[in-house]
Amino acid sequence: MSSLLEKYVSRSEFGSYEDFKENFRIVIPDNFNFAYDVVDVYAREQPDKRALIWCDDNGDEKIFSFGDLARYSNRTANVLKRYGIRKGDSVMLMLKSRYEFWFFLLALHRIGAIAVPATHMLTKKDIVYRTERANIRMVVAAPDTGILDCVDDACKEVGDTLSTRIAIGLTRDGWVSFEKELEAASADFARPTGEEATSNDDILLNYFSSGTTGFPKMVQHNFTYPLAHIITARYWQNVTDGGLHYTVADSGWAKCVWGKIYGQWIAGSAVFVYDYDRFTAERMLENTVKYGVTTFCAPPTIYRFLIREDLSKYDLSCLDYCVTAGEPLNPEVYQKFLEITGLRLMEGFGQTETIVTLATYPWIEPKPGSMGKPSPEYSIELLNAEGKPCEAGEEGEIVIDTSFGKPPGIFTGYGADPERTRDVWHDGYYHTGDMAWKDEDGYFWFVGRADDIIKTSGYRVGPFEVESALIEHPAVLECAITGVPDPIRGQVIKATIVLTRDYTASEELKKELQDHVKRVTAPYKYPRVIEFVKELPKTISGKIRRVEIRDHDKGNA
Incomplete structure (x- = not known):
């Protein structure tokens, strides 16, 4: 256990999620500066301790x-x-x-x-x-x-x-x-x-x-933000002192500092950086094995590509723990990865504005597709359209209660934009703009961004459930569900689909996929519009950009 970690937490070991949620606290000293109080401490006390391994596709390597x-x-x-x-x-x-x-x-x-x-x-x-x-x-x-x-x-x-x-x-x-x-x-x-x-x-x-x-x-x-990522790194990603953690994220995105510096180094883990020009699952797997990555974090999109490879060719015994975030995990991907590797994918949720705020922590039995339970120091609620707490099973907006003080790691506000800050942070709550529901066991289930929710013929449909249904079909490698305007229904559901290599786009396949969705979920959720594409628009960290699909459809309307 890293001695630095012990310095900045109330306790470091816990016997259950309830123990962790109740008793974990970040210890924030005056005038904390990560460069001096973490990096320089290691440089004085353990100057040769491994911090960062970097490689690229040209064979270059730096440690x-x-x-x-x-x-x-x-x-x-x-x-x-x-x-x-x-x-x-x-x-x-x-x-x-x-x-x-x-x-x-x-x-x-x-x-x-x-x-x-x-x-x-x-x-x-x-x-x-x-x-x-x-x-x-x-x-x-x-x-x-x-x-x-x-x-x-x-x-x-x-x-x-x-x-x-x-x-x-x-x-x-x-x-x-x-x-x-x-x-x-x-x-x-x-x-x-x-x-x-x-x-x-x-x-x-x-x-x-x-x-x-x-x-x-x-x-x-x-x-103080780096200290809060102790929760992200040590207790969600489960990094260890002397380990090597790999989060798939470009340095331009907040996910990079979630997974490639702050919490990992405080906990004593080195970080791995693979500087690739274009993602291929084969090269990512080769480098994971070559450098001995012990903990791994990637969006579900990456895992979907990994399980399509022949993983028997790779000795993945170096991997101890894997997590995922960025969008909900399809249960089929979870099961397939578990079957091949023996590792459970542990989900988490957060925003650029926060650290990990909901997660499947090590003491929690994962429910594939669920974000897990609230992080310590974060009071998470679901509020309905009337601003009242939701009952179990009722959809509402994920909000963070800050009436008793701001939890560590939450943003200070939107710079030079107090009006926008007030729009999302008022009455003692920070409003995330993300919709979810909570089951009887206290697990949170993502529905979609408030802007992603499709309202069709009086029904409210979140994209994730339809995407999960489609992913179960062997023809579908990736898909994104969006709403397109319709004069009668308000919106209709559209599926933008990348096919697996063994299938070819056709009207017959569209009908087969529509019937498949009707069988595995409520019939009104089937996609009336299907478009086959070679690839989906994504951020460089692999998150699907549904807004780009919607904007494209508006432009062609």
Whole structure:
């Protein structure tokens, strides 16, 4: 057990979920700073302790100890300060899964500057919006000429606001070469004092989180946020001291800090980073075995592809524990993975605004498709349309009761947008916008985003149940359920489907799939519209973007 973990929790071992929920507490010290109080402690006491293993598809590999990361992040902090970054400044990191992301993130924590992780798929418009909204002073980007061009074009529009651009892995006019600067920088960086020192209430991270309507929200987290991910890492992902954890997530998404730095390192686990250009299940499995990954986290989409492989070719005995989040898990995928590997997939739920808030913890028997039960320090309720608590089996919105204080890890608000913050956080509750129901045993079951709920002929249909029904059919590799406008029914259910390699799209197959859904769920939930596609739109972390399907359908209406 990591000695650092013991420092930041009331207790570390529990005999049951009830014990865990009742007695676990995060211990938050004054002026906590993850870079100094975690990374540097390891660097002093266990400098050779493994922290990060990185590889890519070109055969490149890097292994970093905590001593290495302390030195590299100190040097990076000196580079940032040389180019004018000070406490409170915002720096956008567009680094995909480059290992330099960890140098910069820790360096910004050291300075007290604000990290703004972002996907490398942003356009000029996206970059301009984020720069103006967050007052971004610097962009750091990976060697992808497409995104560098977008940043250059954005700079012409925002003027001097975005004063410095740092490029990783190449030399380019108008950009600072990180490698050249890093080599010349000092490895000494003293913890700031006085007015330059960080406090717990300072902003640590800004994430731009897109909804189904409007511009992205700027989700802000303060310096205590890393401590709350002890719950995520140690007690949901079940990482262990000396283990190697792999969360499938690009550095531009909040899931990266859920699974690739904070809670894992506090608990003593190293993290694995596979920097791939295009996902293939075969290469992911090969690297999992090669590097000896012990705990694994991925969205259900990834597991759907993994179980289609011949897993008998891979020695997966290194894997001790697997979890999933991002969308509900189809029971068929759960059963197939259990049958092949002997491992139960443990589900969890949370948002960019939170840590894991509902989960199937180690003491809980999983119910495939259920998110599990509330995390400690989080009081979770379901409220119906009248704002009243739901009965067992009744659908309602997932809300977090903050009337007795904010739980650790919840966001501080939407930056520069108090009205949007009030829209979701009022009357003592944070409203997640996600719909669920709770069974008699206290397990929560996801229905869908409030915006994803389909209202057809007076019925309310959540996408997950229909998707699960379709996934049971051998023809369906992946699917997404959405609603399309209908003048008579209001909306009708549409299934966008990726077929397995043994099936071909046809009208006969559409009818077969519709009849299949009618047999395994309520007949009114069958998809009246079916579209076969080669792939579904997804975030780079593998989450299906139903909003993109809806927008496409509106454009073709």
